[in-house]
Amino acid sequence: MPKKTSSSPKLPPEFVKRLKSITAKRARTVIDHILAHGFITTEELSTKYGYDHAPRAARDVREQGIPLETFKVTATNGRRIAAYRFADPSKVKGGRVGGRTVWPKDFKNTLIALNGCRCAICSAVYEGRYLQIDHRVPYEVAGDQTVDIVVDDFMLVCGSCNRAKSWSCEHCANWIDTHDSSICRSCYWASPANYLHVAQRLVRRLDVTWTESEVEQYERLKQLAHVTDQELPEFVKAVLRRSLPPD
DSSP, rough: OOOOOSOOTOOOHHHHHHHTTTOOOHHHHHHHHHHSSOOOEEHHHTTTOOOOOOHHHHHHHHHHOOOEEEEEEEOOTSSSSEEEEEEEEEGOOOOBBTTTOOOOOHHHHHHHHHHHHHTTTOBBBGGGGGGEESSSSHHHOOOOOOSSSOOOGEEEEEHHHHHHHHHHHTTSSSSIIIHHHHHHHHHTTTTSSSSBBTTBOOOOOOOOOOOOOHHHHHHHHHHHHTTTTTOOOHHHHHHHHHOOOOO
């Protein structure tokens, strides 16, 4: 693992002031560690701070308008892992309160009225309090939306799908380098019902959730997959293939 510095070098005073103004707990933890040591690894986020979803912790910092760059280091077990450090301070993004969009009071209720209390990605139904407002195009790509909030630019997602989207987006070349909103808009994570790619890969996804009385059907599928010695996703795809009409 690279040798750590005692502090991040040559940070402009205004940048440091901005860093110290951030109070959100998880973002504050990441920032303080980088200020003290130069960078923070996914291993440290997990073992030292208990944050097992490292990209979410890094995203918290980025959503505060603080630029981070990801690079690779060697973990204590010899594996290559991700680490985060401050990127170019001139790329600080302003225009937000606390780094996040301040939603109108009834904005979530508006989204629920339009689409129901269901996750836009997996379609599972939840109580409204368990759904999260999500930018279809990530803030890191689209930038600030400080003039008008357009309802169609947002969707409601469950926590599980939000984490899956975060991981996929943060490993996409468009997130890392290109920052082209049109690429995001044609992605599964922005338009689950009508998309061309998943993080620029030729992939099609179908996120299916069984709830309540449907759970018994899921268990039956799981048992049948086991009997045929197939992983459940492959078994379900085989069942669907058999139901397709001939070409």
